[in-house]
Amino acid sequence: MALAPRLEMRQGQSLVMTPQLQQAIKLLQLSNIELASFVEQELEKNPLLDRDERAEIPDLAGESAERERADSANTDTNADMGGDSSSADTTASASGDAMAEPDPAPVSLDDASPATEIDSGFEDMYPEDTGSDRSGTEADATPAALGGSDWSSSAGGSGGGVGGDSELDLESRLTRDLTLHEHLTEQLDVAIFDPAKRMIGRFLIDCVDDAGYLRFDDLEDGVDGLNDIASRLGSPRKDVDEVLTVMRGFEPTGVMARSLKECMALQLAEMDHLDPAMQCFLDNLELVARRDLNQLCKVCGVDEEDIRDMIEEVRSLDPRPGLTFGGEAAAPVVPDVFVRSAQGGGWTVELNTETLPRVLVNQQYYATVSGATQKKDDKLYLSDCLQSANWLVKSLDQRARTILKVSREIVRQQDGFxxxxxxxxxxxxxxxxxxxxxxxxxxxxxxxxxxFMATSRGVFELKYFFTSAISATDGGDAHSAEAVRHRIRELVDAESPAKILSDDKIVEILKLSGIDIARRTVAKYREAMHIPSSVERRRAKRLSA
Structure with missing residues (x-):
């Protein structure tokens, strides 16, 4: 068969991930903190994006016919006040109800916007007219990710504007807790005057973590690290040891230790309680963790009563002395969804508008700049910015709708919880x-x-509601693995010191409750919840008796 070039036409189907669709998928999996950071970056680099600082939350799902007529009647008034007449229809709306019967007048969010387009695009959901042909408007009337009739009804004070008396409160802005490193540095400057040794001390302070322990993970000789420090600083190992000895006398007592044993030894030494028996006790902390009192008595050479006194004394020590000083504050979990009980039964599901970015597309600025632009590259740049801004607004809106729809279904499925x-x-x-x-x-x-979802029972990650199934003994409905773990925890907490439940006994009790579970599964769940074995629990009960 002769080889020759030829032209052929073939028809086929393929899935193309456009940059806009990739952006929508990326935004969908971002947390509220990551999303806020991403939007801030877009606001900085896209001149057509503005932050929406209006008090009202626009209604993305639509309002009733009466509301539309009332808004259209007020269009002239809004225009005289300098408002955007095209966006006069977007006002704050009532919160959505996932379980209760909705009012017949408002259009429900599910009917207005199916969330399935996140997998295929936005062509069906959003028409081609983006409002770019409207003149005299300051910004596009479609803000990003702010609820409609199914969003939260409260929006006051969340526009993100600047000003107010809070900016003049200098005391609240300038005061902060003293950090551990600053506290140690102040003591170093008073205790050591030699510049070379003070340099060693500052290096050691940099190796202290928030709990007050010396960490040498990045050094060559691992746990010790002092040889590597001496090599890096060009100082004798003797000087490093002398500086470390002085700094171990700093407050809070127990800092600069390399292990839990050293931390406790420093605190006991200051109280003059570090005798040979106590030192032997610290050398065998693994026996304390296993509550093996008999072996501890043999190793330390004391009776059981002395061991109990040692345990009580060690419990009074601070295993993390550095945490008494201020450090970097942990960011609290901000829920994305609120679930509240509705009047007449059911549950109300609302998005947390505080976590949703508010951005607008400035169509007036685009019209002004594009009309005065002559260069082709500038026009292309403005066109790309407009397209990017419109897609960002649509992606944020679709993200909010999708989160709300998934949250509603989770609440419906887990109504019993x-x-x-x-x-x-x-x-x-x-x-x-x-x-x-x-x-x-x-x-x-x-x-x-x-x-995260905020409920009357606490704040839970949405993935918390997805659990595996454990079959029932009578062939009925399966049980949730999380519910079974909770049941195991209740059984262990309620057991008496004279009758500690073994894993086999727990299996028997669960099977009497209709839960078909194996012993190895009970052991796996128990270990995952950090519940000791029956032998260790018996020793702990005997120790605390």
Missing amino acids: FAHGISHLRPLNLKTIADAIEMHESTVSRVTSNK
Whole structure:
């Protein structure tokens, strides 16, 4: 057969991930902190994006016909006040209800915008007219990710504006807790005057973690690290040891230790309680963890009563002395969704508008600049900025709608948990939620990552509600693995010192409750919850008696 070039036409189908769709998928899996950082970067580099600082939350789901007529009647008034007449229809709205019967007048969010387009694009959800042909508008009327009739109804004071009396409160802005490193540096400057030794001390302070321990993870000789420090600083090892000895007398007592044993030894030495028996006790802390009192008595050469006194004395020590000083404050978990009980039964699901960015596309600025631009490259740049801004607004809006829809379905599936607690948690997987709301499992997985739900029972990550199933002994409904773990915890907490439950006994009790579970599964759950074995629990009960 002769080889020759030729032209052929073939028809096929393929999935193309456009940059806009990739951006929408990326935003979907970001946490609220990561999303805020991403939007700030976009605001800095895109001149057509503005931060929306209006008090009202625009209604993305639509309002009733009466509200539309009332808003249209006030259009002239809004124009005289300098407002955007095209955005006069977007006002704050009532919160959404996931379980209760909705009012007949408002259009529900699910009817207005199916969330399945996150997998295929936004062509069906958003029409082609983006409002760019409107003149005299200051900004596009479609803000990003701010609720409509199914969003939170409260928006006052969350616009992010500057000003107010809080900016003049200098005391609250300038005062802070003294850090451990600053406290140690102040003591170093008073205790050591030799510049070379003071340099060694400052290097050692840099190796102290927040708990007050010396960490040499990045040094060559591992746990010790002092030889490497002497080599790096060009100082004799003797000087390093002398400086470390002085600094171990700093407050709080126990800092500059390299292990828990050293930390406790420093505190006991200051109280003059570090006798040979106590030193032997510290050398065998693993026996204390196992509550092996008989072996401790043999090793330390004391009776059981002395061992009990030693344990009580060690318990009074501070294993992390550095934490008494201020450090970097841990960021609190900010929920993305609120779940509240509704009047007449059911549950109200609302998005937390405080975590949702508010951005607008400035169409007026685009029209002004593009009309005065003559260069082709400048026009292309403005066109790209406009397209990027519009897609960002749509992506943020779609992200909010998708999170709300997934959260609603989770609340519907786990209604027993919200009403009665962990014991009524049902088995649930991603496929169940995806099939119910007609979305792909990967989309549900992205939505539930790093998202939190605030309920009357606490704040939970959305992934918490997805648990594996454990079959029932009578062939009935399966039990949630999380509910079974909670049941094991209750059994252990309620056991008496005279009758410690073994894993086999726990299996028997669970099977009487209709839970078909193996002994190895009980042991795995117990270890995951850091519950000691029955032998260790018996020793602990005897020790505390």
